[in-house]
Amino acid sequence: MRKIVVSVKGGGIKPDDVRALSHVREREKAEIALFLSLEQPTPAMVKDAASAGFYESAAGKKFARVQLLTIDGLLNGTQRAEHPDYEPDLNFKKAKARATRSSNH
Numbered sequence: 001m002r003k004i005v006v007s008v009k010g011g012g013i014k015p016d017d018v019r020a021l022s023h024v025r026e027r028e029k030a031e032i033a034l035f036l037s038l039e040q041p042t043p044a045m046v047k048d049a050a051s052a053g054f055y056e057s058a059a060g061k062k063f064a065r066v067q068l069l070t071i072d073g074l075l076n077g078t079q080r081a082e083h084p085d086y087e088p089d090l091n092f093k094k095a096k097a098r099a100t101r102s103s104n105h
Contacts, residue, residue, distance in 0.1 A: 003030035004083060009037040015044040022052050022066050031055040033066045034081050041068040057084040 005028055007021045018035055025033035032055055035041075041049070045068060052065040063082045073079030 002032075002084065003028060004032045004034060004081075005030045006034045006036065009035070009039075011038055013037050013039050013041065013045065015042065015048050018045045018048040018066060018068070022048070025052070025065065031065070032063060032081075032083050035066065035068050036071060036074070037068075038071050040070060059084070 005021070005025050007017065007024075009017060018041075021033045021035050024030075033052070035045075035049070049064065049066040049068050054062040055065050056062050061084065063084065067081060069079050069081060
């Protein structure tokens with residue numbers, strides 16, 4: 001099972017907030033951490049988030065392990081949490097088609 005941890009902050013955000021979230025992500029063995037805030041992240045916060053690296057899904061797509069999102073960006077559609085979407089063939093094998101006999105009664 002994949003996990004995502006989320007932190008929501010109103011104001012007064014700082015790089016320590018991102019580092020703390022990154023530690024929680026590691027402790028909880030979550031693949032991705034989302035940091036949502038009212039304010040724009042500082043360059044130091046962006047650097048700290050980038051240093052967490054990427055999670056690679058079973059389909060081979062990469063996602064930032066720590067993502068910084070603003071409430072405004074989410075509401076106006078310019079930002080979106082990036083994570084592995086539903087992948088139908090990830091856990092299940094497709095059943096082989098079987099020929100059926102038609103019955104004419």
